[in-house]
Amino acid sequence: MGVTLRSMLGTSARLLRLLTLLQTRRSWAGPELSARLEVTSRTLRRDVDRLRSLGYPVASTSGVAGGYQLGAGSELPPLLLDDEEALAVSLGLRTAAAGSVTGMEEVALRALAKLEQVLPTRLRRRLSALHASIIPLAQAGPTVDARTLARIATACRDQQRLEFGYRGNDGARTSRRVEPAGLVHTGRRWYLVAWDLGRDDWRTFRVDRIASNLQAGATFFPRSPPEGGLGAYVSRSVSLAPYPVRARVLLYAPIAEMVRKVSPSAGTLESVDAGSCLLHVGAPSLEALAVWMSLLGVDFEIRDPPEARAHLRKVGERALRAAGVSARRRRST
Secondary structure, eight states, rough: OHHHHHHHHHHHHHHHHHHHHHHHOOOOEHHHHHHHHHHHHHHHHHHHHHHHTOOEEEEESSSOOOOOEEEOSSSOOOOOOOOOHHHHHHHHHHHHHHEEEOOOHHHHHHHHHHHHHHHOOHHHHHHHHHHHOOOOOOSSOOEEEHHHHHHHHHHHHHHHHEEEEEEESOOOOOEEEEEEEEEOOOOOOOOEEEETTTTEEEEEEEEEOOSSSOEEEOOOOOOOOOTOOHHHHHHHHHTTTTOOEEEEOOOOOOOOHTTTSOOOTTTTTEEEETTTTEEEEOOOOOOHHHHHHHTOOOOOEEOHHHHHHHHHHHHHHHHHHHTTEEEEHHHHO
C-alpha cells in the first residue's frame, strides 16, 4: 500500500512538472522533454495521455522533428503559475477591477477572489504589501466596452475587415470600413490602428468612440505596418496630428533619460547621439510649447518652427524682467 501511494505521488508530481514545462515553451522535442523529466519516452507518452484525460489539449507530432505542444481546448483547465506570475496576475486583476474597460470590473473581482483564495501565505503577505503601497486615482476619462474591445481584437487576429460608426474629434459621425492591424493602449486610452479603405491610408481610432454595432467582413492579407510599428504610429498620431503647432526640439540629454519624462502620448523621441535626442511634439500654442519645454529640466534648442524660437526669446525676456533683470543690465554684461 505504501509503495502504491508513493508511486501515485511521484506520478502526480511528475505530471505537474510536465505541465509546467509545456506552459513555459510553445513546443518541446520529445527526447528533450524526456531528458528534463528523467523518464523514458514510453513514460512520457503515458503522462501526456493522463494530461489529456484531465482536459489539457496536448498535441503531438511524430518523426525526427516531432514533439509536444500545449494547445487551446474547449474548456479552461487549471493553470500553473510561479510566484512572480501569480503576483503579476493578481495585480493585473486588481487594476482591471478599477480600470477603464466597462464590464470587466465584476469579472476581474471574481477571478481575483479565486486566485487569492489559493495563494500560499508567503504570497499573501507580499501581495498585501504591494496593494497597500498602491493608491489608484479615480478614473475620470471615458471607458471602453469590453465586448467591443474583444471583437476588435478578434478581427485583428483573424484578419477580418470591420465596418463601424465612428465619432470624430469634432463630434461628426461617419461610417468607416477598415482592415484592423492591432490595438494600442497608451495608459489612458485604447486605440485601434487600421488601414482605412475609404481614406486609403493608415488611421488611428479611439475605441471609446467606436459604435458597438461592429460588423465583421471578409478576410484580408495584412499590409506592412506604418513606419516604426503600431505603437510609434499611435504616438505620432496622438502627440502631433491633433495640434496646430508641431515642433522639432533638440534635447541635450540622453534618450534613456528623456523617455522617463516624455510619455509616448506626449511626443516621440529619436536618438541623435549619446548625449542628445530629438523630440517631435505638438502643442496647442507657441506659449504652451515654450512653457512645456522649460519644464523638462534640460537644455534644449527648438529646431522647428522658426516662429517658436522667436516666441521663446520673448518668453525668456519676460521671465528675466519678472526676475528683476533689466535689458540694459543684460547688454552691459
